[in-house]
Amino acid sequence: MKQSGTFALTANGDREIVVTRVFHAPRQLVFDAYTKPELVKKWLLGPDGWSMPVCEIDLRAGGKYRYVWRQDSDGKEMGMGGVYREVVAPERFVATEIFDEAWYPGEAVDTIVFVERAGKTTMTQTILYNSRETRDAVLQSPMEKGMAMSYDRLEEFLVVLRREALSA
Amino acid sequence: MEPYGYGLNSVRLDATFAALADPTRRAILARLAKGEASVQELAEPFAMSQPAISKHLKVLERAGLISRGREQQRRPRRLEARPLREATEWMEKYRQFWEGNFRRLDALLVEMKSTGVKKKSKKQLHQK
Numbered sequence: 001m002k003q004s005g006t007f008a009l010t011a012n013g014d015r016e017i018v019v020t021r022v023f024h025a026p027r028q029l030v031f032d033a034y035t036k037p038e039l040v041k042k043w044l045l046g047p048d049g050w051s052m053p054v055c056e057i058d059l060r061a062g063g064k065y066r067y068v069w070r071q072d073s074d075g076k077e078m079g080m081g082g083v084y085r086e087v088v089a090p091e092r093f094v095a096t097e098i099f100d101e102a103w104y105p106g107e108a109v110d111t112i113v114f115v116e117r118a119g120k121t122t123m124t125q126t127i128l129y130n131s132r133e134t135r136d137a138v139l140q141s142p143m144e145k146g147m148a149m150s151y152d153r154l155e156e157f158l159v160v161l162r163r164e165a166l167s168a
Numbered sequence: 169m170e171p172y173g174y175g176l177n178s179v180r181l182d183a184t185f186a187a188l189a190d191p192t193r194r195a196i197l198a199r200l201a202k203g204e205a206s207v208q209e210l211a212e213p214f215a216m217s218q219p220a221i222s223k224h225l226k227v228l229e230r231a232g233l234i235s236r237g238r239e240q241q242r243r244p245r246r247l248e249a250r251p252l253r254e255a256t257e258w259m260e261k262y263r264q265f266w267e268g269n270f271r272r273l274d275a276l277l278v279e280m281k282s283t284g285v286k287k288k289s290k291k292q293l294h295q296k
Binding site: 039 | 266268273274275276277281284
């Protein structure tokens, strides 16, 4: 897996997509930032102009979580939620995820693992879909397709190509 | 995972990314980025028949990544910048989406670290 950028997103096996990112902080802090609502609300916002009015987390096996984002310009909302299956602070947690307006069938299962080494924490998020078909359907979206074929390389290629095309 | 990229351009982006998913087609685009070329000229660097190259050209053409020149004999292919620009812009937007989140998290972690240090006693700070 190539990881020259700050994060990497790849397809794995038949049913998984994997996102990794390194943070310059001990894992207890990163774990807190991922699991305490008052902290999650500060960063898990998506594109500019979106806020996160709802962030409820019941951090225990069997506990639920609920996120709602709102686009401030037009009030458009997007919600998702799920149930924690396993919580081992500050090492890992496993939770189901389902979007209100589901764009893939069934629920997916997220496993987020934090590994600390020399003061840095590597976050690995594995999203397991309910079937190969679902994963592949997600892969059909341009975002995943671009990512799966190695995001960084493709982007470099596109940028170079574009520059040459425009100067031609 | 957010349903990002499910906008008006998503079908077109799909075609663009599908077309770009092949190394031969990327090489053809890289060649065309230097200027237009005939099918024969495009086939030369590859150990491939002209019909095989033509197949790749059709995929690129359908994705709107290349077009044919008017010159009757050579029918040179040329690169179309727009879909590439859209693909690049889309990826940039998507990168910003993730990176925006992760950068905010970076900043938050710095803040959390400094708050944690403040809470510690002077003694602990000296030990650091």
